[in-house]
Amino acid sequence: MFDWENVRHFLAVARIGTLSGAARSLKVDHATVSRRLSALEDEIKTRLIERLPRACKLTLIGQRVFELAQGMEEDAYAIERFVDASRSPLSGKVSLSAPPVLVAHFLAKHLADFRRVHPGVQLSVSGEARQISLSRREADVALRLVRPEEGTSVVRKLGRMSFDLYASRDYPHLHNPSAWEFISYDAGFTDMPQQKWLMSVARGRPIACEISDINGHLAATQAGAGVAGLPDFLADTDAKLQRVAYDGEPFSRDIWLAVHRDLRRSPHVRAVMDFLLKIVKENPAFTISG
Structure with a gap:
Protein backbone atom coordinates (compact mmCIF):
# COMPACT_ATOMS: atom_id res chain seq x y z
CA MET A 1 0.00 0.00 0.00
CA SER A 86 -17.04 13.17 17.13
CA ARG A 87 -14.59 14.88 19.48
CA SER A 88 -15.48 15.74 23.04
CA PRO A 89 -17.32 19.07 23.29
CA LEU A 90 -15.39 22.31 22.83
CA SER A 91 -11.94 20.91 22.28
CA GLY A 92 -9.77 20.74 19.19
CA LYS A 93 -8.41 22.94 16.43
CA VAL A 94 -10.62 24.89 14.01
CA SER A 95 -9.20 26.57 10.91
CA LEU A 96 -10.94 29.73 9.73
CA SER A 97 -10.34 31.40 6.35
CA ALA A 98 -11.46 35.01 5.89
CA PRO A 99 -10.63 38.03 3.69
CA PRO A 100 -7.42 39.72 4.87
CA VAL A 101 -9.18 42.97 5.75
CA LEU A 102 -11.53 41.16 8.13
CA VAL A 103 -8.69 39.18 9.70
CA ALA A 104 -6.39 42.15 10.34
CA HIS A 105 -8.93 44.79 11.32
CA PHE A 106 -11.86 42.88 12.77
CA LEU A 107 -11.31 39.26 13.77
CA ALA A 108 -7.88 39.69 15.38
CA LYS A 109 -9.16 42.06 18.06
CA HIS A 110 -11.78 39.50 19.17
CA LEU A 111 -9.52 36.44 19.43
CA ALA A 112 -8.67 37.00 23.10
CA ASP A 113 -12.39 37.06 23.97
CA PHE A 114 -12.93 33.80 22.09
CA ARG A 115 -10.01 32.18 23.90
CA ARG A 116 -11.35 33.19 27.31
CA VAL A 117 -14.75 31.67 26.55
CA HIS A 118 -13.43 28.55 24.78
CA PRO A 119 -9.95 27.76 26.16
CA GLY A 120 -10.05 24.23 24.73
CA VAL A 121 -10.48 25.38 21.13
CA GLN A 122 -7.45 26.44 19.14
CA LEU A 123 -8.53 28.85 16.41
CA SER A 124 -6.22 29.00 13.37
CA VAL A 125 -7.05 32.06 11.24
CA SER A 126 -5.83 32.59 7.68
CA GLY A 127 -6.31 35.79 5.69
CA GLU A 128 -7.09 34.77 2.11
CA ALA A 129 -8.82 36.58 -0.72
CA ARG A 130 -9.08 33.47 -2.92
CA GLN A 131 -11.94 31.01 -2.84
CA ILE A 132 -10.92 27.98 -0.78
CA SER A 133 -12.23 24.41 -0.72
CA LEU A 134 -13.87 23.23 2.48
CA SER A 135 -14.21 19.69 1.08
CA ARG A 136 -10.41 19.49 0.71
CA ARG A 137 -9.95 20.76 4.29
CA GLU A 138 -8.29 24.00 3.22
CA ALA A 139 -10.34 25.38 6.11
CA ASP A 140 -13.09 24.19 8.45
CA VAL A 141 -15.03 27.47 8.37
CA ALA A 142 -14.90 30.29 5.84
CA LEU A 143 -16.02 33.92 5.77
CA ARG A 144 -16.38 35.25 2.25
CA LEU A 145 -17.62 38.37 0.47
CA VAL A 146 -18.94 36.26 -2.42
CA ARG A 147 -21.43 33.44 -1.85
CA PRO A 148 -19.51 30.13 -1.73
CA GLU A 149 -20.72 27.67 -4.36
CA GLU A 150 -19.15 24.38 -3.21
CA GLY A 151 -21.92 21.80 -3.18
CA THR A 152 -20.83 20.16 0.10
CA SER A 153 -20.98 23.44 2.05
CA VAL A 154 -23.72 24.83 4.26
CA VAL A 155 -23.90 28.58 3.63
CA ARG A 156 -25.44 31.45 5.59
CA LYS A 157 -25.42 35.20 4.97
CA LEU A 158 -24.34 36.92 8.18
CA GLY A 159 -24.85 40.51 7.10
CA ARG A 160 -23.55 43.30 4.88
CA MET A 161 -20.35 45.32 5.07
CA SER A 162 -21.02 48.89 3.98
CA PHE A 163 -18.51 51.11 2.17
CA ASP A 164 -18.19 54.89 1.88
CA LEU A 165 -15.75 57.45 0.53
CA TYR A 166 -13.05 58.65 2.92
CA ALA A 167 -10.21 61.16 2.80
CA SER A 168 -7.60 62.42 5.22
CA ARG A 169 -8.74 65.39 7.30
CA ASP A 170 -5.63 67.10 5.92
CA TYR A 171 -6.42 66.29 2.28
CA PRO A 172 -6.10 69.64 0.45
CA HIS A 173 -9.19 69.06 -1.72
CA LEU A 174 -11.36 67.71 1.09
CA HIS A 175 -14.17 70.23 0.47
CA ASN A 176 -13.78 70.48 -3.31
CA PRO A 177 -15.20 67.30 -4.90
CA SER A 178 -14.39 68.45 -8.44
CA ALA A 179 -10.68 68.29 -7.56
CA TRP A 180 -10.74 64.88 -5.89
CA GLU A 181 -8.25 62.26 -7.03
CA PHE A 182 -9.01 58.64 -6.25
CA ILE A 183 -7.15 55.65 -4.85
CA SER A 184 -8.25 52.60 -6.83
CA TYR A 185 -7.30 48.98 -7.45
CA ASP A 186 -5.03 47.96 -10.32
CA ALA A 187 -6.14 46.39 -13.59
CA GLY A 188 -6.21 42.89 -12.10
CA PHE A 189 -9.25 43.88 -10.01
CA THR A 190 -11.37 45.49 -12.74
CA ASP A 191 -14.32 43.16 -12.07
CA MET A 192 -14.26 43.46 -8.28
CA PRO A 193 -17.54 45.00 -7.04
CA GLN A 194 -15.97 47.80 -4.97
CA GLN A 195 -13.72 48.77 -7.88
CA LYS A 196 -16.73 49.05 -10.19
CA TRP A 197 -18.55 51.13 -7.56
CA LEU A 198 -15.55 53.43 -7.00
CA MET A 199 -15.09 54.06 -10.72
CA SER A 200 -18.78 54.87 -11.11
CA VAL A 201 -18.43 57.44 -8.33
CA ALA A 202 -15.18 58.89 -9.74
CA ARG A 203 -16.91 59.60 -13.06
CA GLY A 204 -13.74 60.36 -14.97
CA ARG A 205 -11.95 62.26 -12.25
CA PRO A 206 -8.23 61.42 -11.94
CA ILE A 207 -6.84 58.27 -10.33
CA ALA A 208 -4.06 59.29 -7.96
CA CYS A 209 -2.67 55.78 -7.53
CA GLU A 210 -3.55 52.10 -7.92
CA ILE A 211 -2.95 49.71 -5.02
CA SER A 212 -3.79 46.00 -5.01
CA ASP A 213 -4.92 45.58 -1.38
CA ILE A 214 -7.21 47.46 0.93
CA ASN A 215 -4.61 47.89 3.68
CA GLY A 216 -2.60 49.89 1.16
CA HIS A 217 -5.70 51.97 0.37
CA LEU A 218 -6.08 52.77 4.06
CA ALA A 219 -2.44 53.83 4.47
CA ALA A 220 -2.50 55.95 1.30
CA THR A 221 -5.72 57.66 2.38
CA GLN A 222 -4.26 58.43 5.82
CA ALA A 223 -1.25 59.99 4.08
CA GLY A 224 -3.47 62.27 1.99
CA ALA A 225 -2.86 60.59 -1.38
CA GLY A 226 -6.50 60.88 -2.42
CA VAL A 227 -10.06 59.71 -1.81
CA ALA A 228 -10.73 55.99 -1.31
CA GLY A 229 -13.69 53.68 -0.95
CA LEU A 230 -13.22 51.94 2.40
CA PRO A 231 -15.36 49.69 4.62
CA ASP A 232 -17.10 51.75 7.29
CA PHE A 233 -15.99 49.42 10.09
CA LEU A 234 -12.37 50.07 9.08
CA ALA A 235 -12.44 53.83 8.50
CA ASP A 236 -15.06 55.23 10.88
CA THR A 237 -12.89 54.65 13.94
CA ASP A 238 -9.79 56.26 12.38
CA ALA A 239 -9.29 59.79 13.74
CA LYS A 240 -7.17 60.72 10.70
CA LEU A 241 -10.01 60.10 8.25
CA GLN A 242 -13.27 61.81 7.42
CA ARG A 243 -16.21 60.37 5.55
CA VAL A 244 -17.11 62.54 2.54
CA ALA A 245 -20.45 62.85 0.79
CA TYR A 246 -20.72 61.83 -2.86
CA ASP A 247 -23.24 61.56 -5.67
CA GLY A 248 -24.01 57.93 -6.31
CA GLU A 249 -25.64 54.79 -5.00
CA PRO A 250 -24.69 53.39 -1.57
CA PHE A 251 -22.54 50.29 -1.74
CA SER A 252 -22.04 47.21 0.44
CA ARG A 253 -20.71 43.63 0.24
CA ASP A 254 -22.49 40.60 1.68
CA ILE A 255 -20.65 38.61 4.35
CA TRP A 256 -21.14 34.85 3.93
CA LEU A 257 -20.37 32.10 6.41
CA ALA A 258 -19.68 28.60 5.07
CA VAL A 259 -18.92 25.25 6.72
CA HIS A 260 -18.72 21.73 5.36
CA ARG A 261 -22.00 19.93 6.00
CA ASP A 262 -20.18 17.13 7.88
CA LEU A 263 -18.82 19.61 10.45
CA ARG A 264 -21.76 21.92 11.01
CA ARG A 265 -22.85 20.15 14.22
CA SER A 266 -19.35 19.57 15.60
CA PRO A 267 -19.27 21.36 19.00
CA HIS A 268 -15.96 23.17 18.54
CA VAL A 269 -16.80 24.20 14.96
CA ARG A 270 -20.24 25.31 16.11
CA ALA A 271 -18.60 27.44 18.81
CA VAL A 272 -16.57 29.27 16.15
CA MET A 273 -19.64 29.82 13.97
CA ASP A 274 -21.66 31.19 16.88
CA PHE A 275 -18.74 33.44 17.81
CA LEU A 276 -18.58 34.87 14.28
CA LEU A 277 -22.31 35.52 14.24
CA LYS A 278 -22.09 37.27 17.62
CA ILE A 279 -19.24 39.66 16.77
CA VAL A 280 -20.74 40.59 13.39
CA LYS A 281 -24.11 41.23 15.05
CA GLU A 282 -22.54 43.42 17.73
CA ASN A 283 -20.64 45.64 15.28
CA PRO A 284 -22.80 48.64 14.29
CA ALA A 285 -20.95 49.02 10.97
CA PHE A 286 -22.42 45.72 9.72
CA THR A 287 -26.02 45.42 8.57
CA ILE A 288 -27.38 42.17 9.93
CA SER A 289 -29.36 39.74 7.81
CA GLY A 290 -32.67 38.49 9.09
Missing part, protein backbone atom coordinates in the same frame (compact mmCIF):
# COMPACT_ATOMS: atom_id res chain seq x y z
CA PHE A 2 1.40 3.40 -0.95
CA ASP A 3 1.83 6.39 1.36
CA TRP A 4 -1.17 8.77 1.44
CA GLU A 5 1.14 11.75 1.99
CA ASN A 6 2.83 10.98 -1.32
CA VAL A 7 -0.57 10.88 -3.01
CA ARG A 8 -1.53 14.20 -1.41
CA HIS A 9 1.57 15.89 -2.82
CA PHE A 10 0.92 14.33 -6.25
CA LEU A 11 -2.62 15.77 -6.23
CA ALA A 12 -1.30 19.25 -5.53
CA VAL A 13 1.17 19.04 -8.44
CA ALA A 14 -1.52 17.67 -10.75
CA ARG A 15 -3.93 20.48 -9.88
CA ILE A 16 -1.49 23.40 -9.95
CA GLY A 17 0.90 22.26 -12.65
CA THR A 18 4.21 23.24 -11.04
CA LEU A 19 6.31 21.92 -8.18
CA SER A 20 6.81 25.40 -6.74
CA GLY A 21 3.08 26.17 -6.84
CA ALA A 22 2.28 22.87 -5.16
CA ALA A 23 4.89 23.61 -2.49
CA ARG A 24 3.30 26.97 -1.73
CA SER A 25 -0.19 25.49 -1.49
CA LEU A 26 1.00 22.73 0.85
CA LYS A 27 3.26 25.10 2.84
CA VAL A 28 6.33 22.92 2.31
CA ASP A 29 9.53 23.42 0.33
CA HIS A 30 10.09 22.54 -3.32
CA ALA A 31 12.38 19.63 -2.45
CA THR A 32 9.73 17.97 -0.29
CA VAL A 33 7.21 17.99 -3.12
CA SER A 34 9.77 16.58 -5.56
CA ARG A 35 10.80 13.86 -3.09
CA ARG A 36 7.19 12.85 -2.35
CA LEU A 37 6.33 12.71 -6.05
CA SER A 38 9.36 10.54 -6.82
CA ALA A 39 8.52 8.26 -3.90
CA LEU A 40 4.99 7.70 -5.22
CA GLU A 41 6.27 6.93 -8.69
CA ASP A 42 8.78 4.48 -7.19
CA GLU A 43 6.03 2.83 -5.11
CA ILE A 44 3.79 2.15 -8.09
CA LYS A 45 6.72 1.79 -10.55
CA THR A 46 5.09 4.15 -13.05
CA ARG A 47 5.87 7.67 -14.28
CA LEU A 48 2.94 9.93 -13.42
CA ILE A 49 4.32 13.38 -14.15
CA GLU A 50 6.48 14.74 -16.97
CA ARG A 51 8.72 17.37 -15.38
CA LEU A 52 9.10 20.06 -18.05
CA PRO A 53 11.33 23.16 -17.64
CA ARG A 54 8.46 25.44 -16.57
CA ALA A 55 5.61 23.08 -15.74
CA CYS A 56 4.57 19.57 -14.83
CA LYS A 57 2.35 17.58 -17.18
CA LEU A 58 0.39 14.46 -16.34
CA THR A 59 1.17 11.32 -18.31
CA LEU A 60 -1.77 9.29 -19.61
CA ILE A 61 -1.48 6.96 -16.62
CA GLY A 62 -0.96 9.97 -14.35
CA GLN A 63 -4.27 11.46 -15.54
CA ARG A 64 -6.16 8.29 -14.60
CA VAL A 65 -4.37 8.02 -11.26
CA PHE A 66 -5.27 11.68 -10.63
CA GLU A 67 -8.96 10.93 -11.24
CA LEU A 68 -8.90 7.95 -8.87
CA ALA A 69 -6.82 9.75 -6.24
CA GLN A 70 -9.38 12.55 -5.98
CA GLY A 71 -11.86 9.97 -4.69
CA MET A 72 -9.28 8.79 -2.14
CA GLU A 73 -8.75 12.40 -1.08
CA GLU A 74 -12.45 12.98 -0.48
CA ASP A 75 -12.64 9.77 1.59
CA ALA A 76 -9.60 10.80 3.63
CA TYR A 77 -11.06 14.22 4.36
CA ALA A 78 -14.42 12.64 5.20
CA ILE A 79 -12.66 10.54 7.85
CA GLU A 80 -11.01 13.66 9.28
CA ARG A 81 -14.33 15.48 9.40
CA PHE A 82 -16.02 12.51 11.07
CA VAL A 83 -13.30 12.35 13.74
CA ASP A 84 -13.50 16.11 14.29
CA ALA A 85 -17.27 16.03 14.61
